[in-house]
Amino acid sequence: MAGGARTVRTGAGVCGKLGRMDCPPPPSADRIARSLAFMEAHLFGPLTLEHLAQQAQLSAYHYARLFTAHMGRSPMAHLRGRRLLAAARRLLDQPQRSLLHLALDCGFESPEAFSRAFKRQFGVAPGRFRRGFSLTPLEGQFPMSLPESVQPQVALLPDRQTLPAFTVAGYARDFDESNKADIPQLWSRLLAQLPFEGQLPSWNSYGVVSCVSAENGSLRYLAGVAVQADAPLPPGFERLHIAAARYAVFRITLGGGGIHLQIKAAMAKIWGELLPASGLRVAAGPDFERYDGRQALDQAGAVIEFLVPVEA
Template sequence: MDNPMPREPDIFVPLMAWIEERLDDHLTLELIAQRAGFSAYHFSRMFTARMGRSVMAHVRGRRLVRSARRLCSEPDVKLIDLALDCGFESQEAFTRAFKRLFGASPGRFRTGFSPTPIEGQFPMNSPSSTPTAVARLPELTRLEAFRVAGPSRRFDDATKSDIPQLWSALVGALPLKGQTPSWATYGVVWSVDQEAGSFMYMAGVGVKTDGDLPKGFEVKEIPAATYVVFRITLNGSALHPQVKSAMAIIWGELIPASGLRVVDSPDFEMYDGHFAPDQPGAVIDFYVPVEA
């Protein structure tokens, strides 16, 4: 049995690496808590508050990410072997969990589908204490009208943690019929209800036509507009806490300080076709429509 690690200012950095190295082992909440030097009850609450998910959900998620990589690199690997390695009792249970996380069946990954764009849902590293880097680009940007297609839902503070499910559904359905040549993706926000604290959100890609779309997908028209653009530079830690922090800075500090007047039109995050959320230096551009 490994000795408990010494108490450090941030125990999560070495702990997450320790878990990653032992994904093949029989990991339990009690064992991981013992490694961290806390009771299972205390550690469980601390971990969930820090990571936004339970200890064992993190372990299962990391095992599924690893299995997705193996499907890309080992085309002959058997699904039942991956299922057992991930701690599932059957191939069917593994396939269901895999599709819920990635929005695509294991078979799609065998064809070379990359897990990198959505690994941000289960990163191996913990949220960073380093402030998110956000900067306003110096020039306003004019964009002509375009169309985005994908799944959308209304969210509020209680449900917005489910937004990654839309991204899984989108990525699992790509490419769409009529999709523009660019592989850029968009997180579009509109119909904001300030009193209810709710908003519509779509995870989408650009499309040329209103062609046949998967069930539950729709087309959103983005009108021509002038935008102020904010660039979010990621630090390699968990994606969603960084985006949340960046939005607080943009709406709470940068937009009021800009003197610009925001207009009633969709705003959106844009991710380029090579976006890798777990890589330090990856960027997200956030477009906010303003009066020219």
Template sequence: MLAAMKPKPAVTEPACAPQQSPRDPLERVLTHVERHLFEPLSLTTLADVAGLSQFHFSRLFAARVGESVMAYVRRRRMLCAAARLGRNPGVEDEIEAPALIALALDCGFESQEAFTRAFAQVFGVTPGRYKRDPARYQAAAMERAMNQTPAEKPNVTLLDGVTRKDAFLVAGISERISKDNMQAVPALWPKLMQHVPFDGQKGPVCYGLCYGSNMEEGSFSYMAAAEIEPGKRPPAALTLMQVPAQTYAVFRITLGAGEIHPQMQAAMQCIFSEALPNSGRKPSGGIDLEVYGERFDPDKAGSVLDFYMPVEG
């Protein structure tokens, strides 16, 4: 079964080789944000500007920019607000309420409280404290950003062509994932391994399924699973899920030594920020698959797995 689902690896150049394109959807979005910064902006609008589904646009934006698109919009608005505050620095601890409310509304916030919370997330202090010493707090915000250490560039290759895979049934353990509980993803795998192989399991291949994204929240569901024969019942701790027939672009990931989870995070960033845009393939939405096949060994450097992304055929 594993051989039947693998396309021929005809690509020799790494998929993450840097390339520039004048039609880069992220460039269009960033330009649109700057031109309409203080107008109503939404994930739906910006995904349309990019020409991508909301799901894949969100992952692409986060991979390239390092934060969600709406967090980026809020941060850009905060930087503009900080510039306005910094033009007239003073020694007072607080800004008069009418002036702060006006600034909040100008920056697209519905209330002074929401604006103050967002401002503090970027600069670490309230607008009133910032106004006392803008240079100090600008430097602190920049230092926090620069101290975010980038992960080592992963080894990702786009395999030749596309792969069509029929619908199949899996049994596994799932959890809702957000930026606050990303470590829940690797924790699912030991729970699954307690039950495999199980009666009715179809082959040794395991899958990581990504689906059901909520773009506004930045959350999605993840399932660690194995294929099961139709009509079979899995162990009570596992739930069934149908993966529909889909056409995929397949990205091969070769892991190095060390923990797998941070390498997978770096690989996903590479795929959505570089490999996918450079591939010319358009995502179709659906269920993304991490495929852990016969060449995957978590204890060895050089271990290989494939990431199947649904694309238009």
């Protein structure tokens, strides 16, 4: 797969080097996988779009289009994300290391340049990140492998579920198609705050979608936990009361690896296939992801439930 040259047997003989006229071209996924492996091996080197395109044996233009189609962002944006994710890991693993040394180690010219890039990517300065963030939800935001390599299994459970009213609280933000990939940042901030006074004694956490616009697809997303209705909240938290409702429950079984990309694929299947085929009528009210906390979501077999309010 990714790595060095492959040996391909054809009717014309053995091709020891990719790109020969008598060899079939490698599949597009192999091309992107090879460039991702090269990117990771030279993460803080002087990489350019042309360097990466050479690994895929494509023109820079063709490679950029193909990479974006596979990964959901441009090659250089993905490279910046991988670099900053590695820097974030070092921030947490090396708490005594100065930002100056960290910035230089990660290929930035100065701590100021590093801080600006870090804040643009993660919405918070490096020092603040070091004091109050969890890295795990961000790991799948810029995966090292192709998202097609892990696909979730999605099923509509046969029974509807009725829940009483409850209250969730956590970090919330407005999203649209341009920034939905930043949702893991909310989870990173939330996990660093848990547990807190007023949180209900449960492992459950919730990703609640509300205020959905039919015109442009924008929405408000809250990453939170169940709380007492009048509990004092940590600074920056938002409270959301969810009325009693009857829900269709979809079980999403993850395949390991990038969480955000798998959830995105699961949502496309739920809203595009399973829900229309069910004949259920969606009711007013928030829908939400529910995590039971029993297994890390980046492990194969981890389960998320997605609940959609439906009419009786």
